Amino acid sequence: MTHRSRLAQIILDCQTHDIDGAIGFWSAALGRRTRPLPDPRDERYRALSTRPGELNILLQRVNHPSRVHLDFESDDVEAEVARLEAVGAKRIAQVRTWWIMEAPTGHAFCVLRPQLPDLREHGNVW
Secondary structure (H helix, E strand, C coil): CCCCCEEEEEEEEEECCCCCHHHHHHHHHHHCECCCCCCHHHHEEECCCCCCCCEEEEECCCCCCCCCEEEEEEECCHHHHHHHHHHHCCEEECCCCCEEEEEECCCCEEEEEECCCCCHHCCCCC
């Protein structure tokens, strides 16, 4: 069975107690307004508005050093995780419905359910 996936989000991991100050800086720096997130469990996240067809940009309050990581969206998370493992990635941890993974280069990234409305039309088919 086939599945679809693609790069969906850029996440700025911020080691800070002031995530609202962090989103204020990135909003001003990138010329983007902030937008609310619908899930109340996402209190450690903040989002910037993006234009249709652009990647989502999120900030995440973290306890590890600040860094940037990528999120891949897929209509079949397990199939995409298995595909990425086959090319050298490894699973680090499952969080709610997504996986934190590590590339052979040591970079962290996540595989999660669809985030953008047009995955079916524009996702890679595997």
